[in-house]
Amino acid sequence: MSAIFPTSSGSPSFEDEGEPVYIQRNDHVATLVLNRPAKLNAISAYMWKRLHLAISALSKEDSLRCILVKSSSAKAFSPGCDIHEFEELRSNKEQGRQYGRLMHETLAAFQNCPIPLVAEIDGICVGAGLEIASTCDFRICSEKSRFGAPIKNLGLVMAYPELEPLLQLAGKDVVLEMLLEGRIFNAAEAYEKNLVTCVVPTERLSVKVNDTISGIVTGAPLVARWHKKFVKRLITPSAVTPAEYDECFDCFDTEDFRSGCQAFLNRTPPRFRGK
DSSP: OOTTSOOOSSOOOOOOTTSSEEEEEETTEEEEEEOOGGGTTOBOHHHHHHHHHHHHHHHTOTTOOEEEEEESOSSEEEOSBOGGGHHHHSSSHHHHHHHHHHHHHHHHHHHTOOSOEEEEEOSEEETHHHHHHHTSSEEEEETTOEEEOOGGGGTOOOOHHHHHHHHHHHHHHHHHHHHHHOOEEEHHHHHHTTSSSEEEOGGGHHHHHHHHHHHHHTSOHHHHHHHHHHHHHHHSSSOOOHHHHHHTTGGGGSHHHHHHHHHHHHTSOOOOOOO
16 A cells, blocks of 8 residues: 555554444453544544454354444444545545555455444435444445535545445446436435445434344344355356365354254253354
8 A cells, every 4th residue: 555545553542442443342242443533533544544453353253243334423323535635645536545445345246255244324425324233234324424526516426346336236237326416315215225334313223223233232243254255146147166166164163053953942041152
């Protein structure tokens, strides 16, 4: 990455809640927090870098069963990239290419995360904010949330890696409508367009998010990872290989399968260990 982007030596800490991206932990759940409330979480190059490092590190943790992506602001998930940086970091094609590489590697890291991802959206979710949310498996928003991608007003395109997750969610017609009209629309319309999983009253948002996470983490964690992998693989048009098909039966050799079946027969709650 070019020197115009922030760099750091060694492994950064993500425990500092003063940073614009930090991680909280609770048992098998990690919460990745966007924390730039004064700018409504407008995403800086530094934030993209921390997001990339954070999600890449979390993806390697075998003990995690769910990652929540949320904002520290009550007004916004994120309005997109910080336009105030463009003059310095994104003012020509070469800089745009470097900045784009950082963005796209980060989005790819979210898309390739094997752990279930839940986005909690409360407020503005526009542009790159919507792109990040679109990489999550669940996108739960409050009624006051607003969505869109009005980048036509900046003379800016949404590149292929940014379009891909949105196309998978909403399809060609919706994505072109968003980009060509550039409207900001409400949560109900976002739900109709399949951009969000569900819409709840603001006061019920945290309850719904916690219920969703609880439903995820009480299941067999290896199965959750396999299901994410299999669904993602089937989006690819090429045929499933014999080795890939054979992986569908690996679950039968797990401790979780044996304990899950026994718990069902005993009519007791299963206690999965991810083994």
